[in-house]
């Protein structure tokens with residue numbers, strides 16, 4: 001009797017859990033999307049990310065940057081993501097998209113680096129073509145002030161709070177001199193002000209950037225590889241690397257939030273998690289839209305225009321291309 005009741009209780013618990021995670025959002029994503037189609041998926045992703053992170057902690061900032069790139073324009077890149085896709089497809093068949101894998105791998109890498117975790121609704125599908133150039137150009141420049149950033153993020157449905165929190169991703173990872181040379185060229189930046197000693201160090205480093213692009217600079221000078229709230233300490237100390245970073249602590253529309261995140265890491269983590277879930281759902285394809293890519297770096301079928309060019313320049317394959 002007791003065991004029957006326990007079994008019923010257990011069944012109710014499991015059904016309840018499935019019902020909760022099976023709920024489909026208006027955009028077509030759901031927490032339990034792969035519960036039946038690929039239950040092992042979260043474990044595969046976590047394992048691959050753990051192993052890759054042990055070898056190179058730089059994969060965490062690299063992934064999160066790809067995700068940001070990928071949310072403004074579409075199209076995804078990265079060999080780690082394709083390795084995970086290959087393993088997931090070997091285990092479950094070609095049912096998991098590269099975009100879902102990127103979202104999951106980024107989340108897990110963030111956790112490896114010390115950041116917050118969050119639940120990710122899944123069910124994304126991959127784009128049929130690489131991102132068009134006009135979308136790539138909408139990525140914000142590091143020379144923008146807070147007003148321009150607010151408008152850029154606003155145009156993509158992201159709030160001022162999202163902007164201040166997501167910029168906190170610059171708490172790890174690296175940059176190159178071209179992205180911040182304007183902080184000391186032609187003279188030390190005053191709008192917004194940069195710590196003069198910090199500017200002098202950056203200048204000396206970039207004077208030695210030969211050949212150009214070989215020098216790298218950590219985005220967060222305090223804890224360069226850790227995901228924490230020290231980025232906001234940098235801003236308070238006028239040691240934010242980009243103009244776009246430093247502006248957040250100066251502008252009256254963003255400074256209160258930036259200071260709150262400097263004072264309270266939990267407040268930053270909670271908001272960062274919310275903003276990441278939001279950013280990971282921008283412009284998603286679901287249902288029968290797009291495709292499940294069989295290689296994350298290219299669409300399954302080349303775009304028609306590209307096919308024509310290949311056929312025209314490659315005599316041997318011309319007949320084959322025409323047959324198809």
Ligand code: HEM
Nearest residue numbers: 061062064065068140141142166169173174175176179244
């Ligand atoms: C607010 C507007 C933003 C601007 C202007 C901006 C600009 C940049 C620039 C110029 C770089 C360095 C590129 C280089 O010199 O190699 C960079 C790196 C990076 N960005 Fe942003 N970014 C912004 C927002 C974001 C967001 C929203 C995220 C993610 C949530 C993000 C994550 C990163 C990471 C992790 C890196 C380091 C990448 C690595 O180490 O491989 N950025 N960003």
Ligand SMILES: *[C@@H]1O[C@H](CO)[C@@H](O)[C@H](O)[C@H]1NC(C)=O
Nearest residue numbers: 144145146147148149191251
């Ligand atoms: C921000 O940048 C824009 C475009 O460069 C400029 O027109 C505006 O005056 C700037 N705003 C502030 C407050 O500096």
Ligand SMILES: *[C@@H]1O[C@H](CO)[C@@H](O)[C@H](O)[C@H]1NC(C)=O
Nearest residue numbers: 058173174214215216217218
């Ligand atoms: C960044 O530069 C340092 C030397 O200053 C070098 O050891 C390191 O490998 C570089 N990192 C990357 C990712 O290029």
Ligand SMILES: *[C@@H]1O[C@H](CO)[C@@H](O)[C@H](O)[C@H]1NC(C)=O
Nearest residue numbers: 249250251252253255256259
């Ligand atoms: C934010 O900036 C405004 C305008 O510069 C300033 O009056 C205000 O005191 C700042 N707030 C904080 C919390 O620093």
